[in-house]
Amino acid sequence: MKQDRITIYRAAAIRDAQGTHARPGAVAVKHGRIIASGPTDSLPKRLTKNAHFIDRPDELILPALVNAHAHLDLTPIGPIPFSGRFTDWLREVIRLRPTEPKAIIDGVRRGMRMSRAAGVGHLGDIAGSTAAVMGRRQAPDDTVIPGVSYLECFGLGENQASTIARVQRALEDLPFETRIDHHDRGAVLGLGPHAPYSTGKDVYKAANRLSHQRIYRLSTHLAETPEELQFVREADGPFAELLKELGKWDEAIKPAAKHPVQWLESVLKHARWVLAHCNYVDDEHIDILQKTGTSVAYCPVTSEYFGHTDHRYRDMLDAGVNVCLGTDSILCQPSDEAQPMGILPQMRRLYRRDQTEPGTLLKMATTHGMLALEFSENDATLQKRAPAVFAAVKIDPDDKLDPLVQALLNDHPVTSIDATHSEAV
Template sequence: MPHQGRTLIRAALVVDGQGRRASPGAVLLENARILACGEPATIGQPSGATVTDLPDAVVLPALVNVHCHLDLSHIGPMPLDGDFVSWIEQLRPARAETDEAIAASVQRGIELALAGGTALVGDIAGVRSLVPIRQLRASNLAGVSFLEIFGLGDRQVDAVRTMQEAVGDCPADERGIRLGLQPHAPYSCGRAVYEAAVQLQRPLATHLAETLEELEFVDTATGPLAAMLKRFGVWDDSIAGHRCHPIEYLARILSQEPVVVAHVNYLDNGHVEKLAGWPITIAYCPRASAYFGHPHAGRSPHRYRDMLDFGMNVALGTDGLPCLDTPDRISVLDDMRFLYQRDGVDPVTLLRMATVAGASALGFDESLVTLAPGPTAGLLAVQIDGDDPDEPLSQVLRRDDAPQWIAGPFPIR
């Protein structure tokens, strides 16, 4: 009996981030469910199935971008002119301000994320607005829209009220997009803001230990970030240094909550061991880190491989389009490529960071972004050269072809 909606996809390699692989390989789908994955001979050719043969392609599950800023997409890639602080100051007036402009920027970001093979996003809504979450809820993406909050010193009271109102006004989970909260960073949010965010019991994210300027600010409330906050008119005399590293500053929260922590470029001795005991995810954005020239001042490179060795959940993010070198897509596939080419990381480890690590960080079922039997977020094909003797997934990571959707993206609810 023919089976309506069944599709058999055969490719040079089918592979996921949990170790499923077959080369050549096949995936049998029925609508938005994977029925089987393995060698073509094992799966056979079920009657009535539509067959797609891709002998010069690798088939992967859809990707997860655990840290992006889709509301900066209208700016496009932006050359770095100066340091981190001057970059923030250039970005500030370029942000979209009206609801229409914010919606258009997020929509552009949604299209670029989909063009990059993304099914799930951890998106930072950086303009104190619920327009981004509404735009995401009208799209084919799923994930978390983290409303970004700023509030230091006397401004913490307002910041807490903004979060409470947003949580009251906006459904927690609708059309696969959940409302999350992101206290922006330790140099822009006081502890009361972080503590209130925890109490509101929504998915949480923050930027952490991104720059040396942040380390100086948290320690002594001095330096270029203090000067910037004074120029922005958000300084008051209650703001003081904490005489510690940002990790210690937020230890009470991070040691207890599954926060998605972006960047973490600068750690001191013993920090990786400490972080490994906490329920957090590291959102590593390698292209964005390189864009800002990290590590500065002879500090050690990013410790993501040590974090992986300690069993930490390390997921990949892109950060915003202004930091990227791909104007036509926003994709962690390009961050996998960057790490493969720079550091020679094992390809399946990279695929795990770009799929299941992100899904679990955002609170979604990991199997949606694997080749396991059951519901799937979708499947991607990436071109390779069938005559190249190199292993197919390594070829994907050496090339720069855009991923193509061959199934999905399917709604995740």
């Protein structure tokens, strides 16, 4: 007769953002889920008696991390240098991005494999096409990552009505949710109006309406560059030039005389949104983000790549805004980064640059991300019933320094542990 096997991971330390903090620590797993965690000698005998032990004596075990903003379909391009002008960079992306469905699907899968290998357990992906959505869903089980595929849409001025009709048609052909074995919930569908310089307010409002019909998650890029602020305020500047060059300009595109956050406020009020970046916001805009329950996906490495400084993520957190972490696309990651789709490099950047409190970084990298993606926060912890997917990082067990601080200061890659397939033996 088969027995339910318990596997216990014993590590130099374990830590999550919900109070688990043990050194040494252990996590007990059964049927792919955590059944207990804590100091190694605290696990009850009934669990340890017939358990199978896996020892990780020089590693810190964290819950798998959450990447709340990625562009998996751009993975094949790899890192590219930034020329100094955002609109030139966009032209380059338009030129380089895969357009054939097979190439898109392959790119998405490659991005997922890299993300999983880097210890990412949930992911919010901006899918540039229906092929990118399907590529994520049809991948083999050991590659798929739960989370959201935000179907990206573009359409300004007079093109908005046709954009909305196109999105509605696309949604009819896409399954809302694909379950993933051994995880609570699979990959679900979201909508991603691209940004205020490519997508009009009617499209954002339609996304809200659609989200109410079927709980589509919502995300967009907002307040990313000074050029975007200029475009929303004045309908002028480099983005207006780019639109004219692409033949996307028409007379229905008008200045809003507002900051992008104010411009979108009425939309943010009526649904939950995840805003990527928010590099350029003032106190009054942070207030709006807080009041509307909006999440911000901050991508520190990408932000620096484009030369943006002084991101106000700590002010946002202090104001009660849910700030999580993202990579954005691989294009903006350093070419010598071993795990460009990982979230630990984002945490390391913030710790080393800003000395942000490690526990805060861990929240941003786990539970805050889950809140943004509208998944159970518990699933990115080491608490009972969370899926047994972990991010392990080498540390020195004899070093008195806090294990998480060690992981933030060293450059060891993350080892991904997926024990969600540990079934009865």
